[in-house]
Amino acid sequence: MYTFEFHKPGSLDEAAAALAAEPEAKLIAGGQTLVPTLRQRLASPAALIDLAAIPGLNIIEQRDARLSIGAMARYAQIITSPLVRKLVPALAQLVEGIGDPLVRNRGTIGGSLCNSDPAADLPAAALALNATLHTNRRSIAAEDFFVDLFETALQPGEILTRIDITPPRRAGYAKFRNPASRYAVVGVFVADTVDGIRVAVTGAGPKVFRQHDFEAALTQQYDPAVLEDIAVSADGLNSDLHASAEYRANLVNVMARRAVNASL
Ligand SMILES: Cc1cc2nc3c(=O)[nH]c(=O)nc-3n(C[C@H](O)[C@H](O)[C@H](O)COP(=O)(O)OP(=O)(O)OC[C@H]3O[C@@H](n4cnc5c(N)ncnc54)[C@H](O)[C@@H]3O)c2cc1C
Known part of the structure; x- marks a missing residue:
């Protein structure tokens, strides 16, 4: 590995400030895509900003009639969530089919959506379910979020915080x-x-x-x-x-x- 700074902010504001201070920094969620990318030297950010210690970013809850999933909710958490299984069982089933146990224990819904890998499963769910993606600055319809190969509508300094879904019939x-x-x-x-x-x-x-x-x-x-x-x-x-x-x-x-x- 090469040398880089590592930040573990305790709030969203701290994370945003760390990103603003170091525009070449990368956010890290589950690291399932980012860490192999670093290992292969396909990216070499000056700093990593770990989102794992920010309270509330992994909460799965019902907001009015919508299912709301925090960006840092890990796959294993989604699979075992009674709320996800009740409101959008097809989403739990999709996540069960992602990768292997290691990937499902570490990977997050936010990391997958922000990566916009053309072969990833979750973007299909987000788009079909007409999900709303909330960031630290605004709300983005799934329709507008996935821009191109590994490219999303996120602007520099923007952090995905949660995904809201109206349960389908x-x-x-x-x-x-x-x-x-x-x-x-x-x-x-x-x-x-x-x-x-x-x-x-x-x-x-x-x-x-x-x-x-x-x-x-x-x-x-x-x-x-x-x-x-x-x-x-x-x-x-x-x-x-x-x-x-x-x-x-x-x-x-x-x-x-x-x-x-x-x-x-
Ligand atoms: C062996 C293996 C098998 C896999 N199989 C599958 C599969 O079957 N189906 C599938 O869909 N995926 C698969 N994956 C990918 C896996 O789902 C990854 O976990 C996912 O793509 C990235 O999630 P992560 O939380 O690990 O994100 P990270 O790797 O930490 O981050 C990915 C990218 O998103 C950015 N990011 C992360 N969180 C945020 C945020 N909140 N706001 C803004 N930007 C953010 C990071 O800066 C980075 O650029 C596999 C991966 C591996 C290693």
Whole structure:
């Protein structure tokens, strides 16, 4: 490892001040993505600001009718939360399928969303569930949060604090996972929300996206069979050693039908 400063602020204000004082600093949550990145020298920030000691940042609670999950809530905490299981069971099921026990004990919902990895599972849930992401400065709709490959709408100095979700009437997630890492080769989250049916796809493109033609078909009839004949274009989809763009396009359809089935 190379030399860097390490800060462990006890409040959000202290964390924001530390970030302002050192613009090249990086926030660290569960470290499951950031630490390997440092080890491989893909990043070498002058300072790390650990969010783990900030009280309240990992709380899972109900705020009015919404499920509110603190950015520092770890995956294991989400999986075992009776509130998450009651209000959005599909989210608990999605998180159960992330990585391995080490990753689930350390990784956080905020770290995953802020990383905007194109193969991560949680961005699909956030987008399909029309979540609101709160920072130390403002609220951002999930629709506007994921900007591009590993790029979010967060501005320098901005810290994600919590994610609010209105419980859907029903929801389901299905992914075709990489057998080694369990990242999504393609994952589809389908949610029947107060804002209509929403279908979000991860793993297939440079960032999570909605599949609007599937949403229209499912609005007419909420049945996986209505998706069978809707072809997905391979244009712009990822192509790598795991799967070609054409294979991913087919997987989007298959995973969407499985996700609808899971929600029934
Ligand atoms: C072996 C392995 C398997 C994995 N498998 C999967 C999988 O199947 N599915 C999946 O989705 N993911 C998978 N992951 C990734 C895992 O989910 C990571 O935990 C996650 O991407 C990052 O969360 P973290 O809390 O560890 O964040 P960190 O690594 O600490 O941070 C990630 C990034 O987010 C920023 N950040 C963190 N918190 C905040 C905040 N509150 N505000 C602003 N910025 C913030 C950091 O500065 C950093 O840039 C895997 C990882 C490993 C190592």
